[in-house]
Each structure stands twice: as structure tokens, then as C-alpha cells.
Amino acid sequence: MRAQKIIEDLLSYAGITLNGDQPFDIRVHNNKLYALLLGNPELAIGESYMDGWWNCDDLDEFINRILRARIKEKVSRKINTLLPIIKARIFNLQNRILSKQVIYRHYDLGNDLFEAMLDKRLAYSCGYWKDADNLDAAQEAKLDLICRKLNLKEGMTLLDIGCGWGSLAGYAAEKYGVRVTGYNISEEQVKYARERYKDLPVDIRLEDYRDAKGQFDAVVSVGFFEHVGYKNYRNYMKVTHRCLKDNGIALLHTISNDISTHYQNPWTDKYIFPNGIIPSVAWIAKSVEGLFTIEDVENIGPYYDPTLTAWYHNFDKSWPALRKKYGDRFYRMWRYYLLSCAGGFRARLNQVTQYVLTKTGRSQPDIPVQH
Numbered sequence: 001m002r003a004q005k006i007i008e009d010l011l012s013y014a015g016i017t018l019n020g021d022q023p024f025d026i027r028v029h030n031n032k033l034y035a036l037l038l039g040n041p042e043l044a045i046g047e048s049y050m051d052g053w054w055n056c057d058d059l060d061e062f063i064n065r066i067l068r069a070r071i072k073e074k075v076s077r078k079i080n081t082l083l084p085i086i087k088a089r090i091f092n093l094q095n096r097i098l099s100k101q102v103i104y105r106h107y108d109l110g111n112d113l114f115e116a117m118l119d120k121r122l123a124y125s126c127g128y129w130k131d132a133d134n135l136d137a138a139q140e141a142k143l144d145l146i147c148r149k150l151n152l153k154e155g156m157t158l159l160d161i162g163c164g165w166g167s168l169a170g171y172a173a174e175k176y177g178v179r180v181t182g183y184n185i186s187e188e189q190v191k192y193a194r195e196r197y198k199d200l201p202v203d204i205r206l207e208d209y210r211d212a213k214g215q216f217d218a219v220v221s222v223g224f225f226e227h228v229g230y231k232n233y234r235n236y237m238k239v240t241h242r243c244l245k246d247n248g249i250a251l252l253h254t255i256s257n258d259i260s261t262h263y264q265n266p267w268t269d270k271y272i273f274p275n276g277i278i279p280s281v282a283w284i285a286k287s288v289e290g291l292f293t294i295e296d297v298e299n300i301g302p303y304y305d306p307t308l309t310a311w312y313h314n315f316d317k318s319w320p321a322l323r324k325k326y327g328d329r330f331y332r333m334w335r336y337y338l339l340s341c342a343g344g345f346r347a348r349l350n351q352v353t354q355y356v357l358t359k360t361g362r363s364q365p366d367i368p369v370q371h
Contacts, residue, residue: 003035003037004031004034007033007034007037011066013069013071014065014069014071016062023057023061024056024058024061024062024065025056025062026054026055026056026062027054028053029054030048030051032053033048033053041072042265043266043267043270046268046271046336046340047267049332052332059336059340060309060340060346061343061346063340063344067343110188111165112322113315116314116315116318116321117311117315118135118311121136121139121140121143121171122165122166123143123167123168124165124167125222126300126304127303127306128141128300128303129141129306130303135307135310135311135314138303139167140171143167143168143171143172144175146222146354147168147176149249149296149354150218150220150251151218151366151367152178154176154178155177156176156217156218157178157217157218158178158179158217158219159181159182159220159244160172160182160220160221160222161182161183161212161219161220162209162222162223163180163183163204164184164186166182166189166193166196169197170197173202174200178201178218179202179203180200180201180202180203181203181214182202182203183205183208183212184205184206185207185208187206190204190205209224209236209239210235210239212243215243215244215245216243216248217245218250219248220251221240221251221252221253222253223253223255224254225254225279226254226277227273227275227276230260230262230277230279233279233283233287237287240291240292241292246362247359247362248359249295249356249358249365251354251355251357252355253352253353253354253355254284255279255304256279256280256350257279257281257350259280260282260283261277261280262277263277264278271337281353284355288355290360291359291360292357292359293359293360294356295356295358295367296356297354297355298353298354301345301348301351301352304342304352305346308338308341308345309338309342311338312335312338315334315335316335319331
């Protein structure tokens with residue numbers, strides 16, 4: 001009962017009531033939940049949801065409220081939450097071998113899942129909703145914004161680091177007439193992109209970004225830097241610098257954190273994005289020092305809430321066709337992933353930033369200002 005009272009008091013800071021009737025209140029089905037949450041709350045809250053120990057109708061708003069109330073800071077840190085920090089400081093969790101873990105456990109889960117969830121181009125990053133009213137339009141607007149920031153013109157060459165299913169590569173080749181080379185270590189994504197864009201000047205290579213070769217008019221990375229790891233940020237920028245022509249433009253689109261940390265949420269690390277880490281603005285600035293001038297920074301983070309919400313609705317609508325393959329526990333895991341992330345961006349826990357970079361010393365390019 002003492003553990004229950006502690007959790008009840010903590011949730012009250014966020015206006016949440018145990019077994020209440022508000023849509024963001026939680027309904028507890030297993031009283032072991034309370035003690036579990038006091039041990040390692042960030043991991044336990046997700047795992048207990050997967051196991052059906054509690055439910056919430058408006059899960060994204062529940063997460064938004066507990067983050068805005070800073071409840072995490074009111075719970076003392078235990079040794080099991082320090083272990084990820086120690087591990088990340090000692091090991092390079094994003095080296096050539098460990099970087100493949102997220103491929104096996106996430107990106108290669110099945111193209112059927114992502115085709116059901118994402119937009120028609122399979123863009124797996126934040127959309128640009130400024131003038132859009134649906135997911136397809138928001139993702140096309142994001143792709144076009146990136147192409148315009150890169151000043152792409154017909155006949156140019158573009159290096160796409162971590163190209164996913166080829167959404168940007170295909171769009172840039174189709175709409176801007178550029179030749180694109182993409183690097184990716186996901187066999188499923190590469191196979192898909194090669195087949196879909198076989199009639200366009202798009203070359204998708206099943207290789208690590210560290211092996212990128214050649215000189216390009218532009219270099220871009222969208223939603224990949226979160227897998228690079230703080231021990232590798234400088235090397236990533238050196239690869240970009242090596243592959244970018246002296247008068248070229250590079251663009252980095254990444255989720256970013258206001259605080260420099262060495263580890264990510266333990267539930268996300270265990271079940272969704274193994275070995276991922278959200279870079280801070282400070283780390284990004286440090287990694288480009290002496291290599292690039294930061295020409296422009298745009299924060300489109302508030303647009304990730306509607307993007308994730310749209311992904312969830314697509315996933316939920318398609319679940320009857322996916323259920324037999326993935327199973328009910330996967331549904332609860334994926335629902336928690338999408339909606340907790342939506343709540344996190346609604347609470348402004350993380351941002352999404354686009355950095356336009358040029359080699360130090362070149363003239364300033366003409367960049368469309370969207371602010």
C-alpha cells in the first residue's frame with residue numbers, strides 16, 4: 001500500500017488519478033505495478049503496459065502530462081538506471097558490429113508493417129505540417145523542403161547517408177533530376193529501395209556509411225544521426241566533409257535533445273532502437289568545429305506529434321491484417337512506442353532540427369527561410 005500511495009502522489013502532480021475516469025488516467029490491473037515502478041520507472045512503465053498490467057485510453061496525453069510534471073526527477077535514481085550510462089561511456093555501442101542490432105530488431109521487422117504505417121513514400125521521420133493536412137502531404141513537404149535547402153538542380157549528385165526505404169533519394173531523383181547514391185546496412189530496406197527506384201538514377205548500396213566514397217554536390221542524412229552515437233559524431237562529420245565538394249551543401253535532419261546525455265530511455269533501448277542515442281545541440285556543434293559552418297538551423301519538433309499520431313492511426317487501422325504475424329504483445333509494444341513518443345514531443349522533451357552545413361570558407365548559399 002505504501003508503494004501505491006507514493007505512485008498516487010507522484011501522478012497527482014500531473015493531474016492524473018489512479019483508476020480515474022479522465023481519458024489520460026490509468027486503470028491498474030495488477031497491484032504489483034506500484035513497487036515495480038519505484039525500482040526502474042522508465043523501463044517498468046513500458047514493460048508493464050506490454051504485459052497488460054495497466055491501460056490508458058489517451059496514452060500520449062498521459063505521457064505528455066507526466067513529462068511536463070517532471071515526475072522522473074522526483075523518483076530517486078537506482079543503480080539499474082546507472083548501468084546504461086556506464087556501458088555507453090565505456091563501449092562504442094554504434095561500432096560496425098553493434099550498429100547492426102537495430103537493423104535486425106527494428107528496420108528488418110517486415111516491410112509490410114512499415115508500408116501499413118507510413119506514408120506512400122515510406123518516409124520514417126518527422127513530416128512538415130505547416131501547410132499540410134494529411135501524412136502524405138506532410139512528408140512530401142518535408143522532402144521538398146530538404147531539396148530546396150540543398151539547392152538541388154538537375155544533373156547534380158547527392159549522397160544520402162542512411163537512406164531508409166529511399167523516400168528522399170527517389171523524390172530528389174524524380175522531382176529535381178539529381179543522381180543519388182544511398183548508403184544503408186538494412187537488407188530489407190535496400191532491397192525495397194532498389195526495386196522501387198530501379199528506373200531512376202538512384203544507386204542504393206548495402207554498405208556502412210563509414211565506407212562512403214566519391215565527391216558529391218550535396219550530402220544529406222534524415223533520421224539516421226540518432227543511430228551514430230556520440231563516440232562517432234566527429235567521424236560522421238569527417239565522412240560528410242570528405243564526400244562533399246568544396247562548394248557543396250550538407251543537411252543533417254535529426255531528433256535532438258536540449259541536454260547532452262550518454263544513453264537513451266532504457267525501454268526504448270531494449271525494445272525499439274537498440275544502442276540509439278539522441279544527440280544534443282551542443283554535441284552537434286562540437287562535431288562540426290573546424291569542418292563546417294552552420295548556415296541555418298530550423299526546429300520542426302512540434303510536427304513530430306501529428307506525424308507519430310498519424311502513424312499510430314495507420315498501424316491501428318491495419319492491425320487486423322498484421323495481427324497473426326506479429327501477435328498481441330507486439331501490438332501493445334508498438335502502441336506504447338508510437339504514442340509515448342507523440343506525448344514526448346508534445347511535452348517538448350525532444351526537438352527535430354535541420355542543420356544546413358557548408359565547408360568553412362565558402363560563400364553563403366541562398367537558403368529558403370521557413371521560420
